Every structure is written in structure tokens, then in C-alpha cells.
Amino acid sequence: xxxxxxxxxxxxxxxxxxxxxxxxxxxxxxxGAGKSILIDALSLxxxxxxxxxxxxxxxxxxxxxxEFSLKALPLLRNWLQENxxxxxxxxxxxxxxxxxxxxxxxxxxxxxxxxxxxxxxxxFLVDIYSQHAHHSLLKSVTQRTLLDDFGGASxxxxxxxxxxxxxHALHERRVEMERHASAYAxxxxxxxxxxxxxxxxxxxxxxxxxxxxxxxxxxxxATLLSGSEACRDLLAESDAAVLPQMHAVQHRLQExxxxxxxxxxxxxxxxxxxxxxxxxxxxxKKYLARADLDPERLNEVESRIQAIHGAAxxxxxRPEGLPALLDRWLQRMAxxxxxxxxxxxxxxxxxxxxxxxxxxxxxxxxxxxAAERLGALVTAEMQRLALSGGRFAVALVPLETGAAFGxxxxxxxxxxxxxxxxxxxxxxxSGGELSRISLAIRVITAQRGETPTMIFDEVDVxxxxxxxxxxxxxLKSLGSSRQVLVITHLPQVAAQGGHHLRVxxxxxxxxxxxxxxxxxxxxxxGEIARMLxxxxxxxxTLRHATEMLGR
Numbered sequence: 001x002x003x004x005x006x007x008x009x010x011x012x013x014x015x016x017x018x019x020x021x022x023x024x025x026x027x028x029x030x031x032g033a034g035k036s037i038l039i040d041a042l043s044l045x046x047x048x049x050x051x052x053x054x055x056x057x058x059x060x061x062x063x064x065x066x067e068f069s070l071k072a073l074p075l076l077r078n079w080l081q082e083n084x085x086x087x088x089x090x091x092x093x094x095x096x097x098x099x100x101x102x103x104x105x106x107x108x109x110x111x112x113x114x115x116x117x118x119x120x121x122x123x124f125l126v127d128i129y130s131q132h133a134h135h136s137l138l139k140s141v142t143q144r145t146l147l148d149d150f151g152g153a154s155x156x157x158x159x160x161x162x163x164x165x166x167x168h169a170l171h172e173r174r175v176e177m178e179r180h181a182s183a184y185a186x187x188x189x190x191x192x193x194x195x196x197x198x199x200x201x202x203x204x205x206x207x208x209x210x211x212x213x214x215x216x217x218x219x220x221x222a223t224l225l226s227g228s229e230a231c232r233d234l235l236a237e238s239d240a241a242v243l244p245q246m247h248a249v250q251h252r253l254q255e256x257x258x259x260x261x262x263x264x265x266x267x268x269x270x271x272x273x274x275x276x277x278x279x280x281x282x283x284x285k286k287y288l289a290r291a292d293l294d295p296e297r298l299n300e301v302e303s304r305i306q307a308i309h310g311a312a313x314x315x316x317x318r319p320e321g322l323p324a325l326l327d328r329w330l331q332r333m334a335x336x337x338x339x340x341x342x343x344x345x346x347x348x349x350x351x352x353x354x355x356x357x358x359x360x361x362x363x364x365x366x367x368x369x370a371a372e373r374l375g376a377l378v379t380a381e382m383q384r385l386a387l388s389g390g391r392f393a394v395a396l397v398p399l400e401t402g403a404a405f406g407x408x409x410x411x412x413x414x415x416x417x418x419x420x421x422x423x424x425x426x427x428x429x430s431g432g433e434l435s436r437i438s439l440a441i442r443v444i445t446a447q448r449g450e451t452p453t454m455i456f457d458e459v460d461v462x463x464x465x466x467x468x469x470x471x472x473x474x475l476k477s478l479g480s481s482r483q484v485l486v487i488t489h490l491p492q493v494a495a496q497g498g499h500h501l502r503v504x505x506x507x508x509x510x511x512x513x514x515x516x517x518x519x520x521x522x523x524x525x526g527e528i529a530r531m532l533x534x535x536x537x538x539x540x541t542l543r544h545a546t547e548m549l550g551r
Contacts, residue, residue, distance in 0.1 A: 001020075001022055002066065002453045003091065004018065004067045005020070005064075005066050006064070008062065009055060010062040010098075011056060011514070012505065013056070018516055022483050023498040027501045028489070028531060036487070045094045047119035052099070066094045066095075067093050085108040092125070093110065108121060129442055129456050143410050146445050151370025157363055157405065164404040191333050195333065201308065201311055203322050203323065211305055214301055232288070242277060243281065375392055375393045378440050385467050385471070386436070396411075411424055455485045456488075475493065502516070528549060
């Protein structure tokens with residue numbers, strides 16, 4: 001549920017802090033007062049595209065903050081956790097900053113978020129219906145989506161789409177195989193020869209590294225032996241060796257220490273150095289004992305290296321890349337062998353088609369049930385909306401072949417009065433009829449949805465009189481289970497709201513500013529009277545407004 005909205009320097013609003021209640025809330029105001037600001041601000045907080053012109057003139061940036069309750073929204077709580085955007089309490093704070101230079105930043109619970117993340121979170125929170133949404137009902141995809149949502153078949157429709165994609169991919173693969181069967185066979189034969197060669201070579205990345213190290217050692221064995229002997233001479237064996245001289249220094253320091261204990265520090269340092277040099281000498285002694293010249297092994301290593309280099313040059317990779325190349329060949333061979341087996345691929349395709357058809361038939365069953373119920377409910381509401389004798393139906397038109405959305409096309413049909421057959425909504429409904437039918441469909445289908453907040457932006461355009469009062473009753477009934485905000489210009493609708501907000505504008509220091517205020521009972525009478533009577537409000541108009549609110 002929407003809890004609060006805060007605006008700073010947004011369009012013609014300098015500062016606004018607004019709190020919302022549950023149930024049915026109406027938003028009214030004179031034309032041009034800025035009623036759409038609420039919709040625009042919410043849309044931006046939920047990731048809609050922003051423009052620099054939305055920053056109030058003369059300001060560097062505009063800020064929008066919207067707080068929602070997470071009560072009864074476990075899916076959104078899980079989504080916030082998965083995206084590391086969860087807050088500390090049971091609310092969700094959406095924030096958007098628009099800069100005058102066109103830049104934009106978004107935040108969820110104080111953490112920076114992408115526009116895509118704002119939009120994804122917003123889908124759990126708010127549904128917005130504008131007066132232009134009537135025309136979206138003429139689109140087949142909108143009609144199908146509404147029916148599936150109403151019938152609780154959205155998840156089934158998603159499974160059908162996935163199954164169709166799996167079947168279609170296998171079908172395309174089989175067709176591709178049949179078209180290029182000879183080319184695939186030639187490729188497989190060539191890969192088998194190449195893979196056999198590399199398998200026989202049996203080179204691994206670890207072996208290649210070890211071979212290089214061993215070759216360097218064997219190729220420079222004489223240098224290593226002579227160098228090690230020379231180092232031993234310098235350390236311990238020659239007349240001018242290091243170790244005897246250091247032992248002499250140790251002896252002298254020990255004598256000096258007897259006269260001055262401070263010499264112990266120098267003696268300790270020298271002792272450590274002597275130990276390290278003795279360790280080095282012992283290592284060289286062992287190395288010389290093990291090392292030998294082995295020309296035969298050197299020839300073996302060089303032959304192995306040449307073989308690996310030859311294969312690498314042949315297949316245009318680095319020697320260490322040969323194992324990965326063999327893995328790719330083996331994987332491709334497995335794919336080609338599977339493709340080459342007509343029976344395996346055909347069975348996989350048939351199994352995928354069977355799965356798709358089973359899921360699609362269940363979706364068709366759910367749609368048929370939903371179509372009957374939706375047709376009856378909308379038809380009943382049409383009688384109340386000055387379409388007496390009219391009828392609404394949902395046709396499920398079978399497709400010759402299945403599609404990702406199922407086995408049938410969904411089409412909304414309507415008959416404006418008794419005695420005529422329903423025809424497609426786009427062909428028979430006038431502007432006023434479309435508004436009334438659209439509103440009935442939206443209200444009825446929304447009752448089955450899970451979004452906690454619904455906003456209707458002047459969806460009652462083209463409606464008046466007793467029909468407007470019925471529209472208000474529809475929205476009020478919806479507000480019994482949801483939070484419903486309605487921007488309206490009809491007093492018959494506004495009078496039925498449980499809460500009332502008024503938008504007004506004024507000129508301050510040559511600047512036009514807009515504000516939104518909650519109305520108490522007395523103020524509501526005045527606003528309803530204004531909507532009824534225009535500029536001159538008479539006692540009769542006020543009595544009429546009071547009567548409407550009383551009803």
C-alpha cells in the first residue's frame with residue numbers, strides 16, 4: 001500500500017509531503033491545476049523515463065520519495081533480499097532524483113538502484129490506468145493478458161511459452177540437420193581424425209609446463225654444474241672462501257663480547273648469516289651429487305616438445321591451448337553425432353511437442369472457464385452502465401498451429417444492445433461505450449489481481465449522469481479490498497470516495513505553484529459543489545453536494 005509521497009522542486013511543486021490512507025481516495029481539482037503530477041511523480045519513482053523539464057524552473061534538481069508498506073507482499077520482500085535492496089522494517093522507500101542537466105539517479109531503501117530495478121519493484125506495488133488505457137484494450141495481447149490474469153492462468157501461460165520455445169528450438173534443429181546432413185557428416189569425419197591425432201599426442205597443460213622446465217635444466221646442465229662448483233668454492237672450498245673468514249670474525253667478536261656485552265648484537269646477526277650461508281653450501285653440495293649430464297633424456301624432451309609444437313602450428317593455437325581445443329572438438333562431435341541420429345532428435349522433438357500440447361490444452365481449459373465468468377460479470381455491469389440489453393463475450397479462436405501464447409487467439413466481443421450478435425470490441429464500440437466497457441473490465445479483472453495499489457487517471461472521461469454514479473460505485477467496491485486512487489472530474493465519483501484530496505495552484509512572486517491538500521467534511525462539500533456548479537456556487541448547489549456526500 002502507498003503510505004506517503006514527498007516532492008521537492010518537481011514541475012510546479014516546490015515542496016509537498018502527502019500521506020495516504022487505504023480504501024478509495026479521490027483526487028480532484030480545476031483543469032490545469034496539476035492533477036497529473038501525482039501520476040507523473042509515482043511513475044518516475046517506479047522507473048519511468050525522466051526529462052530535465054520536470055525539474056522546477058530555476059532549480060538544480062527535483063527529488064521524489066515514495067514509501068510503500070510491504071504487508072502481504074512476500075514476493076517483493078524476497079525480490080528485495082535477492083537484489084540486496086531490503087530495508088530494516090516492513091516498508092519500501094523508492095527515491096528518484098532528476099537533475100536539470102538530464103542526469104537521473106534511483107534508490108531503493110537508501111541503496112542505489114538501476115531504472116530496471118525500480119520498474120521491477122514497481123510491478124509488485126502499483127497498477128496505473130490512464131484514460132488512454134481504453135485504447136490498449138483493442139489490442140489482442142492486452143485482451144489475452146487480462147483474461148489470463150483474471151483466470152489465474154498467467155503462470156500456466158508462462159509455462160506454455162517456455163515449452164513452445166523448447167519444441168521450436170528442437171524443430172529448427174532437426175530441419176537444419178536435414179538441410180545440411182552431408183556437410184555435418186563431413187565435419188564429423190574430419191573432427192574424428194583430428195581428435196584421434198590430439199588424443200594420441202596426449203598433451204596436457206601441466207605436462208607442457210613441466211617439459212619446458214625440464215628442457216631448460218637439461219639444455220643448460222653443464223652451466224649449472226660448473227656454476228654450482230664455482231659457488232661452492234667461493235662459499236667454503238677456496239682459500240679466500242666466505243665461510244672461513246666469517247668464522248674468524250665470529251671468534252674475534254666472541255672475544256670482544258667478554259669485554260663489552262654490547263657486542264652480542266653484532267655476534268647474533270653474524271651467527272644468523274653464517275647459518276644461511278652454510279645452508280646454501282649444503283644445498284649446492286647435494287645438487288652436485290644428484291646432477292648429471294643426460295643427453296639421451298634431453299633428446300627425448302626435445303622430441304616431445306617438437307611434436308607438441310608441430311600440432312600447435314597445424315591447428316593454429318598455442319601449445320598450452322591444445323587440451324582446450326580437443327575438448328571443443330569432442331563437444332562438437334557429440335552434438336554432430338546426436339544430430340546425425342535421426343531417431344534421437346525426432347524423439348526429443350516429439351516429446352517436446354507432446355509436453356507443449358498438454359500444457360497448452362490445460363491453458364485452453366482455464367481460458368474457457370475464465371472467458372465464461374468474465375463475459376457474465378462484464379455483461380452484468382453493462383446493464384448498470386446504460387448499456388441495457390448489451391452483452392460482452394470472450395471468444396477463443398482456435399489457431400491452425402499452436403503459438404507461444406497457446407492454441408487460440410483471445411478476442412473481446414461486445415453487442416451494444418439486445419438482438420445483435422457480439423462483434424469485436426474494436427469494430428462496434430463508440431468512444432463513450434468503450435470507456436464504460438473498459439472501466440467495467442478493468443475493475444472486474446483487477447479484483448483478481450494481487451497489486452495492492454491501483455490508480456485510475458481520469459478513466460471516467462466521456463461518462464456522466466447516473467452512469468457516473470455507477471462508475472463511482474464500481475470504484476468504491478474495488479476500494480473495499482484494495483487501495484484505490486482515482487483522479488476524476490465527476491462529482492458523482494468524487495462524492496463516493498472514502499478520502500478526498502484537492503489539487504490547486506496559485507501564483508507566488510510571479511511563479512505558478514501547485515499543491516495537494518486533504519479535505520475535511522466541510523471542505524469536501526465545497527469541492528463537490530464547485531464540481532457541480534462551476535464558478536457561482538449557490539445554496540442549492542451546496543445542498544445538492546451535501547446530499548450527494550450523505551448518500
